[in-house]
Amino acid sequence: MSEGSAGWFRDLKIISGRRKVRYVVTEHKRGVVAFLLIAFGTTWTYLFTARFALGLSLVNPLVQLPLGFAPAIAAVIVRRWITREGFADAGLRLGTSRLPYLAAWIGPPVFVVAALGAAAVVGVWHPDLSPLNGIVSGLPGWAAPLLLMVLVVLLTPVYWGEEFGWTSYLRPRLFPDRPLASVVVTGLIWALWHYPLAFVGYIHFGNVALGLAAWTVSFVFQEVILAWLWSRSGSVWAPSLAHAGNNMVLSLLTGQLLSHSGLGATATTLIMSVPIIAVGTWILLTGRLPASRSAPRSHRMRAHVHR
Numbered sequence: 001m002s003e004g005s006a007g008w009f010r011d012l013k014i015i016s017g018r019r020k021v022r023y024v025v026t027e028h029k030r031g032v033v034a035f036l037l038i039a040f041g042t043t044w045t046y047l048f049t050a051r052f053a054l055g056l057s058l059v060n061p062l063v064q065l066p067l068g069f070a071p072a073i074a075a076v077i078v079r080r081w082i083t084r085e086g087f088a089d090a091g092l093r094l095g096t097s098r099l100p101y102l103a104a105w106i107g108p109p110v111f112v113v114a115a116l117g118a119a120a121v122v123g124v125w126h127p128d129l130s131p132l133n134g135i136v137s138g139l140p141g142w143a144a145p146l147l148l149m150v151l152v153v154l155l156t157p158v159y160w161g162e163e164f165g166w167t168s169y170l171r172p173r174l175f176p177d178r179p180l181a182s183v184v185v186t187g188l189i190w191a192l193w194h195y196p197l198a199f200v201g202y203i204h205f206g207n208v209a210l211g212l213a214a215w216t217v218s219f220v221f222q223e224v225i226l227a228w229l230w231s232r233s234g235s236v237w238a239p240s241l242a243h244a245g246n247n248m249v250l251s252l253l254t255g256q257l258l259s260h261s262g263l264g265a266t267a268t269t270l271i272m273s274v275p276i277i278a279v280g281t282w283i284l285l286t287g288r289l290p291a292s293r294s295a296p297r298s299h300r301m302r303a304h305v306h307r
Contacts, residue, residue: 031083032173036189038074039165043067044196051200058202068158071165071193078169091168091236100233101241105152107225107279108245109145112253114275124263124271131260135252145253152244159243160236166190167226168236172292179289183227187220194219203265211266218273221280222246228283231290 046066050056056063079085094101119125132141139147166186175181191212198205198212205211226239250272258268283289 028083028173031078031085032170034082035074035078035165035169038077039071040193042073043070043193046070047196047200058197058200064202065158069161071169072161075165075169089172090164091230091234093235094237095233095235097233100229100235100238104229104238104242105149105245107242108152108249109149109253111250111272111275111279112145114278115250115254115272116257118274119258119261119263119271124267125258125261128260129257131256132253135256145249148249148252152241152248155248156237156241156244159247160240162190163226163236163240163243167223167230167239171223171227171230176292179227179291180284182292183223183289184220186227187223188216190223191216191219205266206264207266211269214266214269214273218269218276221273221276224280224283224289225276228289 047058050063051058058064075090079087079090116125116127120127129141132144133139135141135144136147166189170189171182171186174185194215195212197203198208198215203211226242229238229242230236232238254272255268258271263271
């Protein structure tokens with residue numbers, strides 16, 4: 001083959017490769033848009049229908065249950081039928097490292113101690129554990145945290161519903177080469193998805209705007225920790241365990257104790273966020289949050305094309 005022909009074929013290969021990259025990127029964006037429309041559309045429709053049309057209470061865990069699986073359903077639909085990318089990068093296996101799971105399980109009770117310590121230091125909580133007696137009827141207060149730690153493991157599949165959507169699917173596809181932007185944007189979207197709960201009786205903020213702002217900060221830094229657990233374990237199950245611990249241990253225990261001190265939902269959210277922000281900041285400042293693992297498919301194509 002002549003040099004001119006070889007050059008022509010090389011140029012044709014590059015052009016073909018670039019077209020393939022553009023196709024992948026287009027499918028990538030289409031999948032993200034479809035995911036958000038399905039996740040938000042189904043969740044918000046269900047929320048307002050359940051509360052205002054059916055008169056159901058969103059405090060009821062059984063009424064909340066479909067909400068938690070909406071992001072997972074959206075991710076499955078997109079992966080299977082819209083982009084047809086499959087589930088190879090979904091992190092469905094447990095992974096080989098057990099340390100992330102230990103951190104995800106032990107972290108929430110440690111955060112409870114840290115949050116209560118911060119509340120005591122600033123003088124808004126005077127150590128009193130008697131309100132724990134009211135968490136589970138007939139169970140002494142000292143046993144309640146132990147029971148919750150067991151329930152966290154059992155309820156992890158419930159919280160998998162959100163993590164399979166937000167952490168496993170969405171986050172790796174938003175700014176995959178910019179981990180900070182990826183977790184911040186994912187955290188903001190995740191917070192926005194929760195906003196209607198402040199208007200349907202799930203949580204009561206004295207000042208709704210301030211409460212939602214505090215909630216948003218908490219969600220963003222939670223996503224930093226969840227993304228770190230994902231990167232360390234290579235599995236969606238470690239973030240799911242941490243998510244269960246956040247709701248069932250950190251939120252429940254801290255909320256129960258601080259509410260008896262007269263603190264509202266906004267102040268309680270801010271205090272609970274103190275250890276979350278501290279750990280999230282440590283993860284970011286020490287560079288422990290790598291670029292996304294799963295989105296690199298289009299980026300690997302780019303590298304191949306430009307070699």
